[in-house]
Amino acid sequence: MVPKAEFTSYYGKPVLNPPVWKPLDIAGYFFLGGLAGASSALAAGASWTGRPVLARNAEVAAVGALGLSMAALIHDLGRPARFVNMLRVAKPTSPMSVGSWLLAAYGPMAGATALSTLTGRLPRLGRATGTAAAALGSAVTTYTAVLIADTAVPAWHEAHRELPFLFAGSAAAAAAGLGLLTAPSAETRPARVLALTGTAAELTATALIRRRLGMVAAPYRTGRPGRLLHTAEALTLAATATALLAPRNRPLNALAGAALLTASALTRFGVFHAGLASARDPKYTVQPQRERLEARRRGAVVPGPGSAGGAAEVGQEAVGGGGVERR
């Protein structure tokens, strides 16, 4: 047990305004976007190594998942026309802006690839767009981690090193799961291997978050987000083991595939709710900052805010039209 440090707050009210994103839309989007992006990567690999059914299924799944994820995003914005405002500017300091452009580039590539495979037309072009979709899709799976880490939400921001790996691993496991679920046994070997690496990455990243974040890791362990994550971990492990131990058993493979998909979705919801929980309780904001402040006061070498600048300045210039000085 960590001793309860002393901490004060204003009537227990949160310091932050918690995110207003709807869990179903946004965590759902993270899952579907990850599934799409990793499926594109798996499809490219499968198609290069002569596994046509796995490739085709993954390509179609990518388009389907992407379509659904866009619907979720637009639903969260409230009005479809509002999405257009995303493409008004390109801002490297806004992961959401970067992501919108990424999706705008990735979507047509994934669509063209699936179309070429399904119609059998322009196979050369299909291969080229497939490769592009694989590269862009991989970025789609991890930028969402930056999206949430780039906030003041303690459980997200403090985990900014691990979250991209957690999301990439979870996306890989989901794509592998879809492959296991839909492809014939003769072609599922890559899916099994990918399930293994994805699961390993995901579990390692989660373990690191729980270890490195100190008291801020509590939401990843306890309460509703903790339960979601623990369930997801158990499910992923069981599914991966099943797929590896019974490689020729079609029904068991399909079951494992479905379990991997479910677990990936649960993981995203777990991470999402961990963030919400840490934003709602002022102690996660105040306590680490207080400790940092005390450490600095004691003269210990702590990377202080004095080194602020860099990214922040770039952003303000990008928008303010050149460094505007305060008058």
Next chain:
Amino acid sequence: MGFFTDTSVCIGCKACEVACKEWNAIPEDGMELTGMSYDNTVGLGASTWRHVAFIEQRKPVSVGPDTDVLGISPQGAVTPGREEGELRWLMASDVCKHCTHAACLDVCPTGSLFRTEFGTVVVQEDICNGCGYCIPACPYGVIDQRKGDGRAWKCTLCYDRIGDGLEPACAKACPTDSIQYGPLDELRERAAARVETLHDAGVQEARLYGADPGDGVGGAGAFFLLLDEPEVYGLPPDPVVTTRDLPSMWRHAAVAAAGLLGATALACLTGRRR
């Protein structure tokens, strides 16, 4: 330009809250009784751009025979000779900090949030698409989404008034000059002098919050003189603009994405059919 809010002279009249609402035509934001002392506003939000906090606390205040009781009155009522101190009231009018490194502005994907010629941070409501990103990005819990409207709203530091050479509505309405508006360097000087005066009078707890350009947000455009730790007022003790770590985040994401590509390629190659 910015605000200096000297909470040691705040009398909790809420004239600033009212003036802000009136001038900016902000809709009603709930009429509940919270039981939080005289604070029924609770916190800053889409329809609350000034918020007066009320803290009731008992603090041990050491008083000797020579103590200037009036001088330390900001520390609360004291009875000479009594150790434990009596109930004191802290009141503070909170507002958007108009950060020099503003996370809300950095993460806004539409360019709706922008920096004005006065160095302040303002939302353009015709461009905001309601994505909600700025809300969890703000380390102070200032900006928020208005229900039914979906867009983000916050203090504009009366962009329309200061453009005409007027002072913001809250500063104009404040009867004790707890809220002062002016050029930041001037305000910082005045604030430092005020802290010294208070220290000389025995109020050791007086401190500035957000006045240091070397802090995690590069100095706030609205800073405060507080009589206790920031978290007592619901303020973060050591806020840092989240985008300071963004380069590292992008690096990790790039490595993770490359890892995913590599892992899929490897998975397909190792399982290659002969």
